[in-house]
Amino acid sequence: MDYVFKSQSKEATLKLGRSLGNVLQGGDILCLAGDLGAGKTALAQGIAAGLGISAVVTSPTFTLIQEYAASSQGKSLRLVHMDLYRLQHPEEVEVIGVEDAFQIDAICLIEWPEIAKDYLPEDRLDILIQGSGEDTRVLTFQFQTEGWQKRLEQVLSEYPQRG
Ligand SMILES: Nc1ncnc2c1ncn2[C@@H]1O[C@H](COP(=O)(O)OP(=O)(O)OP(=O)(O)O)[C@@H](O)[C@H]1O
Ligand SMILES: [Mg+2]
Incomplete structure (x- = not known):
């Protein structure tokens, strides 16, 4: 299934991210695709704010993986933000430990996820x-499970700019 949202400004993308951040839970994996400057990091910043993170979230282009302490519905968890733009070969996905981040207490955001497709x-x-x-x-937004559908309906009710 898919849902389409529209955003007219960076602020609107941040707001959508915050609504999305509010419905996330440990174990979630979100892949953020789009060209340079599309707004992947802006959406990630909104998600981080929705998870109660006050640290400045930037594109982890040089560090590849950046981790933040987060909280959702009173539970503490981690937000793991990755940017795979600089990877050249799919094997590097294993080397940098992308899969190690897929844990029940972690929410993973992956910018430039294409190279990791076989590991997702x-x-x-x-x-x-x-x-x-x-x-x-x-x-x-594309997903396969009812769990995501229910949660995205909630996001939609807070952010009605649907395409
Ligand atoms: N509707 C919008 N949503 C998000 N960003 C927008 C929007 N309109 C304009 N912008 C601008 O587009 C840029 C998005 O930058 P951002 O770093 O989020 O992109 P990115 O997809 O993460 O790029 P990169 O691939 O380089 O990491 C910002 O400069 C932002 O101000
Ligand atoms: Mg980015």
Whole structure:
């Protein structure tokens, strides 16, 4: 299934991210795809805010993986933010330990996830952000399970700009 959301500004993308962050739970894996400057990190910043993280979230382009302490519904967990842009070969996904982050107490956000496709579980949320510069962004959320559908309905009720 998929849902389409539209965002007219960075602030709107942050707001959508916050609503999404509010419904996330440990074990969730979110793949954020889209060209350079599409708004993957902006969405990640909103998600982090929704998870009660006050640290500044930037693209972990040089560190590849950045971890934050988070909380969701009173439970403490980790937000693991990855950016795989600099990887050249799928084997590097194993070397840097992408799969090690798939733990029940961690929410994983993966920017530039394409190179890791063979390592990703089916139960995940794929988000494609289209548009750049000052364009309106079109965010397509794709998922396979009812669990994601229920949670995204909740996001939709807080952020009605649906495409
Ligand atoms: N609707 C929008 N949503 C998100 N960002 C927007 C929007 N409109 C304009 N922008 C601008 O687009 C840029 C998005 O940058 P961001 O770092 O989030 O992109 P990215 O997809 O993570 O890029 P990279 O692949 O380089 O990591 C910011 O400069 C932001 O101000
Ligand atoms: Mg980024």
